[in-house]
Amino acid sequence: MSRLKEIGVKVEDGEAAPAEWGNALPILHEVGHGLRQLRETGEPTVIDLHALPFGPGDEGRLFDLLGRGEVEAQIQALGPTRIWETGFPGVWLVDHRNTEDERLALHIEISSVPEILRSQREDIDDAIVRLEACIADPAGTS
């Protein structure tokens, strides 16, 4: 048991800022590059945050730096997808979750509106068919 006592115990201050690994700032440079490209050519950029070697705290730090903007949206398709415009217009965070609310993918999307928010042509085709059926039989009896 004596060896157990040799292990120093240090009580962390709960209020202390989380450790930072310096991986958030370089992303901002990439975001800036994407934003200029959007302005000049209209070409959107998607950055997959999943593929980056973030340490604990890096993601929170990046979210803090980007901040929250005017728009928030939620999609329900195969689980929730939460989308918000950051404090920098044109820069969006897209957080795809599965039905258990576990993260599938986390993207920064730099565009005027994230692609997944638009109504998709296939779904519009389907909507026309269903709408016509609804007009033909509003009570849905058949």
Next chain:
Amino acid sequence: MAARKTLGESLREHGVSRRGFLKFCAATASMMALPPSMGPVIAAALEKARRPSVIWLSFQECTGCTESLTRSHSPTVEDLIFDVISLDYHHTLQAAAGHQAEAAREQAMKDNHGEYLLIVDGSLPGPNSNPGFSTIAGISNYAMLQEAVAGAKAVVAVGTCSAFGGLPAAAPNPTGAVSVMDIVKDKPVINVPGCPPVPMVITGVLAQYLVFGKLPDLDEYHRPLAFFGQSIHDRCYRRPFYDKGLFAESFDDEGARKGWCLYRLGCKGPSTYNACATMRWNSGTSWPVESGHPCLGCSEPKFWDAGGFYEPLSAPLGTPGNTLLAAGAAGVVIGGVAATLAKHRAATAVAERQPVTVEELEQKL
């Protein structure tokens, strides 16, 4: 055989909208370690992809690899089994047991001859070993593998045991365990090592096959470059500390608390190729180095015999290790003589596919 549904059809039938499908594709791109710009390509390919038949054989293994697969959250194992692939035989996950299970395997092999994907977890006793060390339904692993490989399009060796021999093949290798790659020479072999492999890497390799309809680019150990192309060390968030020479010297010192590099505690990150540092474990929660433990190097060949897990990489092996190795070598020689005697019997059993007898099972090498 009825034409298999495409993935697009199958998802639409389940009432999944196009948005849902695009999300599925975004998650798939992320899982396959592809840039998000590949999303539309993946969408176009997945729309048309047909579920491939998959036969999964488990040999000398601990079921950890299957456990890992069931922890995949994108796609979940249910999505994978019902929508993405047609899992026609997996003796742990399937409902059927005994003769019915084996009949399902034989039927799937017949129906999809030349087309199915064969997945193997676990190593197997080599052709010169006593086949009684590991059998399924009285058939030796070696015979079952040979039979299943004959009609397979490709073989995916999941887990370090199957890819490189793993724990069963660790010195002194009492069962004469070999890897799939040691046996299969005439079909493509894809190794997905790890003890166990990252769940999303298993599903990612399957998804990649589904999307592109071809086998991925591989490294010299037959590992898909998309997941095993970079070392743990190159993607490690503690790397800046390594570069500055700041190392934890014990698990409870100041350096450990500050999250410094774990190299001196035995981290095998610099010589290990795997996706843990970016894909992480437990639905992306964390990974060994993030939780303060050095990388064991579990996706590399012979990692069990590569010295102590807590010995720094370049440290010479101590005497105890050398003694053990010598003892192991003697064991191999003695085992080798007995194995030669068993060889003829094993070869006959394979040729006639005789069930392994009780005498063989009880025979001690």
